Amino acid sequence: MSAEQETGTAIAHRVVILGAGYAGMAAAVQLATRVRRSEGVRVTVVNAQERFIERMRLHMTATGQRLAELSVPEMLEGTGARFVRGWVTAVDADARSVRIDDDRVLHYDTLVYGLGGVADTSAVPGAADHAFTLSSAQAAELLADRLARLGSGTVVVAGSGLTGIESAAEIAGRHPQLNVVLLGRHEPGAAMNPRAKAYVHAALDRLGIQVRAGVEVAKVLPDAVELAGGESIAADAVLWTSGTRVSPLAAAAGLNVDEHGRIVTDATLRSVSHPEVYAIGDAAAIRQGYGVMHGTCQGGMPTGVHAALSIDRVLKGKQPKPFRFGYYHTPVSLGRGDAVVQFTRPDDSPRRICLTGRMAVRYKETVTASPWPTYGRMKKMPASGALWPRGGRFTRVGEAR
Structure with a gap:
């Protein structure tokens, strides 16, 4: 009917x-x-x-x-x-x-x-079978359950874009007992101006996050990720944030x-x-x-x-x-108490102006509420x-x- x-x-x-x-x-x-x-x-x-x-x-x-x-x-x-x-x-x-x-x-x-x-897990063998994603609330809740059951261990966040940065910072802040490794082809904050980029790196370092830039994941295994050069990194959980489809x-x-x-x-x-x-x-x-x-x-x-x-x-x-x-800004959370906001030109290229710390947190919570x-x-x-x-x-x- x-x-x-x-x-x-x-x-x-x-x-x-x-x-x-x-x-x-x-x-x-x-x-x-x-x-x-x-x-x-x-x-x-x-x-x-x-x-x-x-x-x-x-x-x-x-x-x-x-x-x-x-x-x-x-x-x-x-x-x-x-x-x-x-x-x-x-x-x-x-x-x-x-x-x-x-x-x-x-x-x-x-x-x-x-x-x-949604997260593109099709390009790398094993990503669809062994990696967590943030493609839905249910997928995010599955990762939350896994992290809550890890007393210790290593979490690999694959993808050093904005989602990867925010996720790595959130995990490290909420689960300080875990070793968080952030992997990606580019440095975190690569598209930001020097001050904002430096602030991102300092925040990740303060949270104890190990950053590996210039690397590419070739395979995701049940308990590790294998890099393109053959190196293997043990992982108790892998979050895939590298690309969407x-x-x-x-x-x-x-x-x-x-x-x-x-x-x-x-x-x-x-x-x-x-x-x-x-x-x-x-x-x-x-x-x-x-x-x-x-x-x-x-x-x-x-x-x-x-x-x-x-x-x-x-x-x-x-x-x-x-x-x-035209784009206006790039707000990035660095855990619950920290953030950086990179203001941009309409083409999304960075301006000299950025906000950091509590001012950035207040701004981000306003515009992304x-x-x-x-x-x-x-x-x-x-x-x-x-x-x-x-x-x-x-x-x-x-x-x-």
Whole structure:
């Protein structure tokens, strides 16, 4: 039975949003709030679980810290959007339909594709079988359980990017009895200015973390990692933070994707091959003047808001406007009482300005706090404006005319 038959209401335009992460929820709340008084527009959000996952804080979950329980249906209350729980198993771009759990089908007129990335454990033998990840709250909780049962031993964090740095610092701070080794091709904080980079290294050293830069993991074993040069490092637990991958569903649906499987978009975030599909967050290959955006919450939420504004414009018979985005900062936690914030140019290159220590902690806790207040503000905004998080401030941005 179709949604139209279930409600007895004629649905003139069906918008289906896949994924309820930072980008998907921003799109859902913004769009549903704007069209809730429109006759015949139905917004449906599909997600594998009701729980909203704060991906930026999963390194805290991995060390046994409890986060606020946020519910996707509760966050959608008052917007008019409906929630459908289930795994998306296929997208048929020609039939404009989505299959859920292989036994339900949703049809759409407009699709917002926001199925984000997960840790890429496919490139290195043994990583999928023997390494922990932060791909979900459940995965993080598995690591937390493992760490809690280790009286002593070595934890290897593979990947020296921001997730690796934050995870290594959190583990070392919460489990000082463990030896933490941070491995990666690049030095931690390599993209920061000299002062911020030095602060990161000093913090990792203070926490007793052994940093091994310029190395590559060739294999993950049940009790060790093997490096490309043949060296073996004993490990009682391995956390894999080296690279991400996106769902293959977009490519399988025939959408134009890049070499990483991300949907290639035009300037308005529509698929270049299927303009009724908008791609947001980690699932999208969005080109700006400085290059293709990389996946972060900082960029993900604005893509969701822009997709909502664009769809609303199209429903009103207008043309969508180009998406423009510039990076602002890189906040990195170094345990619960320390952090560094690197301010950046729009192309994400480092500025000379950075914050460290307690000031950085306060700043980071402000700008990376729970997104719930942001979504709440979106619900209250008039149809002529939208909220974009920037530098800890919520700026009202009028709809482009």
